Amino acid sequence: MATELLRIEDITAGVNDKTLLEHIDLTIRTGEIHVLMGPNGAGKSTLGNVIMGHPSYKVDHGSIYFLDKDITELATDKRAKMGLFLSFQNPEEVPGIGLENFLRTAKGAVKGEEENVFIFNLALKKLMKTLAMDHEYADRNLNVGFSGGEKKKSEILQMLALDPKLAILDETDSGLDVDAVRIVSKGIETFHNDSNALLIITHNTKILESITPDYVHILVKGHLVANGDASLIRTIEKQGYAPFIEAEEKLA
Template identity: 70%
Template structure:
């Protein structure tokens, strides 16, 4: 565990003490690795992402989460972000009254503890937006308000590149995107990734994985990890779907 950037050990999660949404999940991510978490709708993939970021609506019944050797099982979301965790939402929220630029600059300052120079930050932001084929005027619009589905997903990748976390958890980033938008988002993800950070890509299809090289692939069914392996698992899912795994999850 000492060399793991993220280590999840025997994690069981419920809401209101009901049937577990996640069952005894154990998973390790080392620095520089790309992990893919796949599974059918309702498998618990987004739940795991939310739990890793400290969503207060979920109850951890057993197990632990360690990040870079530190126990963060019950750490507040803001403190996890400062440590270098980032979560890209499947359905990004619209936040009226806060511009995209102001949100990003304030977030960066909060994470680093250093006040960002407005001029320098905006120059860097414009470059990233150009790379993502985003209209620079979007920086002055309220966060995600009136954005198309594709622009919201690009906004999430813009945040990823601007904040430069140590571990990025991307939840269904390719959902609802056309071919061109998937290409742009994929390029943004590849631009972010380097040997000093890690990715956990959550998805139920293989569209975005065609241009991103994964190191490890995991299959989640009914809240349980039922298979882990290399990219041959992706090819198997493309050919057979999730049917071969559906009888292996928890109740």
């Protein structure tokens, strides 16, 4: 039986006194793949950051529950230890920290115990092979000198290594060519099982050609204007976001 992982109740949030999300409700259970779509500037990345507890974003109303615990005021690192993961739309370069060391340290922090170097490296090599990543990247500084596609693969590698309960992928397909999208999709398929869940944030349908979501949510100007199944994706492919923008204007 599916277990509720995330429950967002009537969240209104923003940054610098500017409201970016209004009255958002969303529930994600184990085994599910959710897709959050919408035009640029809709608030999609904001929602991901609010779920993860980014300190720049303030929740003005509502609550966020993860594994039945109210995490609305919980620090980001504690959310990560509970099993939340957020990939970045534009991954940062971190000079002086090797990819392998970063992942091993992060894994140990999440588990609460130090990782065995040998065992971790064997597992990491296997995961990197899944993503068609040369193992030499493990010794390179985190994302430094990586191409856009390599940075996105690095984010998926982090997801696979940390094995969270809920992974939020923010525009993972942005800027990727067809082959890179296929590899990233394979990584997502490798990760997903009946014990975890995914929230994929995107504004186009490229990555969804090989992933079938259980639920699709459309966000426009900070409002969830539609919730449904994969048929919503076909509506967007045929008509764009115009029908949903009109729906939001009626709400405003």
